[in-house]
Amino acid sequence: MKKLSLLTLIAMPVLLAACGGNQQKETHQQEAAKVDTSLPAVTTPAPSATAVSNTVEISGNDQMKFDKTEIRVKAGEKVTLTIKDIGTMPKEAMSHNFVLLKNGTDPEKFAMQAMTSKETDYIPASMKSSVLAHTKTVGPGESDTIEFTVPKGEYEFICSFPGHWSTMRGKLIAE
Numbered sequence: 207m208k209k210l211s212l213l214t215l216i217a218m219p220v221l222l223a224a225c226g227g228n229q230q231k232e233t234h235q236q237e238a239a240k241v242d243t244s245l246p247a248v249t250t251p252a253p254s255a256t257a258v259s260n261t262v263e264i265s266g267n268d269q270m271k272f273d274k275t276e277i278r279v280k281a282g283e284k285v286t287l288t289i290k291d292i293g294t295m296p297k298e299a300m301s302h303n304f305v306l307l308k309n310g311t312d313p314e315k316f317a318m319q320a321m322t323s324k325e326t327d328y329i330p331a332s333m334k335s336s337v338l339a340h341t342k343t344v345g346p347g348e349s350d351t352i353e354f355t356v357p358k359g360e361y362e363f364i365c366s367f368p369g370h371w372s373t374m375r376g377k378l379i380a381e
């Protein structure tokens with residue numbers, strides 16, 4: 207009797223080990239199942255730069271800000287640009303235009319000349335040759351659309367209404 211019970215004791219861990227082995231196998235199968243049911247990897251697009259488009263809408267507001275400081279277009283192809291004044295302040299106090307300047311133009315110098323050029327819609331006659339394209343000056347609720355084509359390059363644009371150029375400026379990149 208004593209001998210038999212000793213045998214049982216010796217056999218027990220073997221049985222347990224066998225059992226444990228089985229459990230381990232099951233666990234592996236469950237893990238495999240988990241992997242199988244997981245969702246397919248989603249490819250998230252990289253944060254994109256400003257989209258290239260030759261149809262451009264830009265707005266100015268009562269805080270003397272454009273809604274865009276960077277515009278990307280295709281070089282050598284016609285660009286259609288619309289400016290809108292989304293503010294409510296009277297036109298005399300708060301108006302906006304879009305003036306695209308030739309490379310090498312000092313925007314501050316241009317803006318200083320523009321201050322005294324109300325009769326020419328804030329496009330100074332003395333610096334007209336520095337302008338690649340410009341809209342008319344628009345007041346609340348107004349808009350203006352222009353068309354232009356530019357060669358490859360980076361150009362500065364401003365609003366030349368008095369006092370606006372330092373906060374209303376950006377880059378137009380033709381690529």
Ligand code: CO
Pocket residue numbers: 266270301302303365366367370374
């Ligand atoms: Co303005």
